[in-house]
Amino acid sequence: MGKALKYMFGIGAAIVAIGIAVFLIFTYWDKIVAATSAGLRVCTNLLSQFSGDSSDSKESSDYYDI
Secondary structure (H helix, E strand, C coil), X not given: CHHXXXXXHHHHHHHXXXXXXXXXXXXXXXXXXXXXXXHHHHHHXXXXXXXXXXXXXXXXXCCCXX
C-alpha cells in the first residue's frame, strides 16, 4: 500500500510540474524568444570577432531576429 501511494504521489507531482512548466512557457514565451534571440546575436558577434567574418558585408538582415 505504501509503495502504491508513493507511486501515485510521484505521478501526481510529475503531472503538476509539467502543467506548471507549460503554463510558464505559454505565459513568458515572448520573453523566452527575446532572450534567446539576444543570446544568439551575442554569440554571433563573438564568433565573428574570433573568425574575422563580417556579416555586414553580406546581406544586412539579422539572421536570428524572429
